[in-house]
Amino acid sequence: MNNLMILVQAPVINVQLLLDGFFIGAIFALAAYGLALVWGVMNVKNLCQGDFVIMGGYIAWWLSTMGIHPFWGLPVAMVVMFGFGWFIYRIIIRRVVGRDMFTSLLATFGLAIVLQQLLNLAFGPEVQTAESGFEVRSILGGMVTVADIKFIAFVLTVVIAGIVVTFMRYSRMGQAIRATAQDARAAKVMGIDTERVYAFTYALNAAICGAAGVLISMIWVIQPFFGMAYSIRAFVIVTAAGLGNLPGVIAAALGLGFAEQFGGFILGAEFQQAIVVGALVLVLIVRQVQQGRRRQAVV
């Protein structure tokens, strides 16, 4: 609790934590939006969301070890992950859509284990970061440091989110996806190839996750087993915000980013994972209380 006093005595540290929380929360929002998309359109709870993120990160890191700047990893990762998502849809998710909810949860959990172990075999368990070579700036008299790359990553996040939202709103495929989410049967009757829409949605989600992963690999660290934490973060955000609620997703993601930064600073870094999971339990309890008010159950 001593750290709490530091926050009060040196308010400038709050600025640092707020900034870090803001930058990281924006990337959480990207992954969470992908989850909300898949969840809303095809009712699949994708527990390997975080592993797609980490895969994207490793693509950028791998390119950077080959001497290619990780920025190029962004388009590469999005294309590769789009193809990978389509492939996963064809072999696994296709057979899960429309079955009971636990099936999708468990199948994607199995997929998460496969992916994290494959990454571990391919790249080893070390913590990696893709060096982008930008300088770190100090503001407010050296008390607050902002790496340029964090700011650039934030701008890129906004750009990617903008492209995806525009695509969903105005393109033919985006309209088909939204129609399928509203009523898959009616969409089919209207001549929409829902199977293709599902495949595209899942692939798009993988591409968004891949992009998030590239940004995370540049501003933070990646490791094969970090995926589960990102999956849980995405679930926390989507559960808190609800489906099809973009402003809610952004608010919840930023909130989670702040909560993690402040919680980690006040309680100690070893609590960071516990804070993420604790947030999940908390959000679920709150939702339950809300639902309990609506139900007339025997208590």
Place this chain on the structure above:
Amino acid sequence: MKFSQAQVAGYAAVLAFGIAGPFLFPAYTIQLSVLWIMILFALTWDTMGGQMGYNSLGNILFFGAGMYICAIVQIAWAYDVAAYTSHAGAVKIDYTPEQYFSSLGAGLVAAGVGSVVFALIFGRIVFGLRGPYFAIGTLGVALAAGELVGTWDYVGGGGGITVPFYPGEATAGSTFFYFLCFPLAVASFIFLKWLYSTRFGLAINAIRDDEEKAEAMGIHTLRYKVLAWTTSAFFLGISGGIFGNIVGFIEPLEVAFPTVTFGIFMVVMSLLGGKGTLWGPVLGATVFHLIKETTWTYMLGWQWVALGALIIIIVIFFQQGILGWAQEKWPEKFGIVVDEDTSAEDSRREAAE
């Protein structure tokens, strides 16, 4: 209860194997102990997932809780736990056999009771959640427990804690713990068999089939759900206490709360054997454990990939499990009567119309 001759022979064979096992294969005593624990895992998971339709991903919580409670009681019997964990390795626990067995007994009882208390507390929280939220919520509770214990210095934090050693030879110790695991698994099987034959079994099956209707029929669903969870928790807690002593060293993420290994094995074993049946989990656990122990070491790091792939394959293609498949293939062997007469009559009536 009436038993056919085949059933009696089956039970006798299992019991005979259980008793003779460690003497026939003395080199595999620990693996056999783990086999019984696996069977217990699958049975207790099936109480929730198969019989009640609440697919929990966090039952491992009680395994770890029991393990830690048992270890704390064992050490606190004569030592100061905080001092013991803060000077890791410096303080040696020296128990006479009498002290050891009494502390172990108290620890196992405390593990069972403590897990029940946890189940009562968490049951109030998680049972308002339905479907996927329940699965994710229980997963979250188990993951959080592992992370929080890792930051708790009293029990050694992430560094872990060593439990008192068995006074005597190592082989005698593993045989001793085998004869704790085996009766525990048998006891949980008999208890669950009895439980499923009572009104309680019917009630939780009703909850699985349609919870709203069950509630409308006057079943106090929350009470039944929490009770089913405490049943699982009790057996899991004791098994955790025993397992902690078999391993000898407790650590929060890999040993006590292994959500991605044991926690998911429970589910896979029940699904593999056939969930919602009594023998399915036993069969599934045995098959899974045999496959795992015989192939694991030859896969050179690919075993976890194979495990994940196995989960996907079972979930997508083989969800009815071995027993479910057998019931479809030979329904008459399971006492499921397909009435030839009525179906023939129906088709005749349809033809007349």
